[in-house]
Amino acid sequence: MSSLQGELQPSAPEKLVLRGVGKGFPTQEGTVRALDRIDLQVAEGEFVVIVGPSGCGKSTLLSLVAGLDRADEGEILADGVPVTGPGRDRMIMFQEAALFPWRDALGNVEFGLELKPGLDRRARAEVAAFFLRLVGLERFRHSWVHELSGGMKQRVALARSLAANPRVLLMDEPFAALDAMTREQLYGDLERIWSERRKTILFVTHNVREAVCLADRVLLMTPHPGRVQEGFPIDLPRPRDINSPELAARAGAITRALRTALEPATRDGMP
Numbered sequence: 001m002s003s004l005q006g007e008l009q010p011s012a013p014e015k016l017v018l019r020g021v022g023k024g025f026p027t028q029e030g031t032v033r034a035l036d037r038i039d040l041q042v043a044e045g046e047f048v049v050i051v052g053p054s055g056c057g058k059s060t061l062l063s064l065v066a067g068l069d070r071a072d073e074g075e076i077l078a079d080g081v082p083v084t085g086p087g088r089d090r091m092i093m094f095q096e097a098a099l100f101p102w103r104d105a106l107g108n109v110e111f112g113l114e115l116k117p118g119l120d121r122r123a124r125a126e127v128a129a130f131f132l133r134l135v136g137l138e139r140f141r142h143s144w145v146h147e148l149s150g151g152m153k154q155r156v157a158l159a160r161s162l163a164a165n166p167r168v169l170l171m172d173e174p175f176a177a178l179d180a181m182t183r184e185q186l187y188g189d190l191e192r193i194w195s196e197r198r199k200t201i202l203f204v205t206h207n208v209r210e211a212v213c214l215a216d217r218v219l220l221m222t223p224h225p226g227r228v229q230e231g232f233p234i235d236l237p238r239p240r241d242i243n244s245p246e247l248a249a250r251a252g253a254i255t256r257a258l259r260t261a262l263e264p265a266t267r268d269g270m271p
């Protein structure tokens with residue numbers, strides 16, 4: 001490496017770096033550019049939320065960072081190392097809780113620990129119980145999945161993701177199916193866990209208020225081709241109230257930016 005290149009390397013690499021990332025999917029009508037020239041840096045401990053309309057490439061972006069799929073162009077680095085597949089440092093959480101119905105709540109959380117060497121059965125149960133307590137579900141540790149509400153299932157999924165202790169949490173609309181009250185409770189849980197355990201979070205949502213409630217920085221994506229249009233730092237004090245006028249004002253500004261960005265597409269006949 002030349003000294004010039006050496007100087008250009010940041011001394012503490014960003015947690016996640018995407019450079020010129022592109023991804024296309026072949027379809028009957030030709031290739032869909034799901035992602036186009038995505039440049040993105042996420043700092044250690046940062047909470048970044050991506051918002052954008054359906055089809056703008058949010059899930060594609062998360063699955064590339066998770067290593068579940070490969071980019072066509074560009075590179076993705078986690079801790080300065082190219083992502084070539086899934087890793088325990090990056091845990092993805094989907095919209096559906098995807099729990100194992102043949103295990104109870106505790107057993108589901110333990111699953112995240114079974115891949116870890118050096119933990120015996122008892123230690124696993126203790127760690128899993130700790131994380132169930134963290135999401136307020138200690139009392140339900142022996143409940144079966146079908147006995148849990150949707151919100152409780154999401155909490156178990158969150159505990160399972162956290163128990164595996166990934167440094168990076170990738171969350172794809174994890175709360176979209178929940179009622180507003182449960183969601184608001186989970187915002188608080190997630191914010192507390194994020195700040196106490198210093199996770200780096202890349203979170204995807206359709207909901208602009210949810211984005212402003214959680215994020216250090218909101219990224220606005222636009223579709224076809226999927227691009228990061230604009231970034232909005234959110235410096236509101238935490239914990240935040242999703243119903244506060246300050247938060248609503250920030251969300252309003254982002255929604256207006258989204259409308260403006262989509263205007264040419266609207267003129268071209270999009271609804």
Ligand SMILES: Nc1ncnc2c1ncn2[C@@H]1O[C@H](COP(=O)(O)OP(=O)(O)OP(=O)(O)O)[C@@H](O)[C@H]1O
Binds near residue numbers: 052057060
């Ligand atoms: N496996 C695939 N095959 C073909 N096209 C795909 C595939 N996956 C995604 N796409 C296309 O890529 C684009 C981005 O899809 P993606 O699922 O990333 O969007 P999204 O922003 O997550 O949308 P939503 O908010 O609806 O979840 C869309 O046009 C979609 O049709």
Ligand SMILES: [Mg+2]
Binds near residue numbers: 058060172
């Ligand atoms: Mg999606």
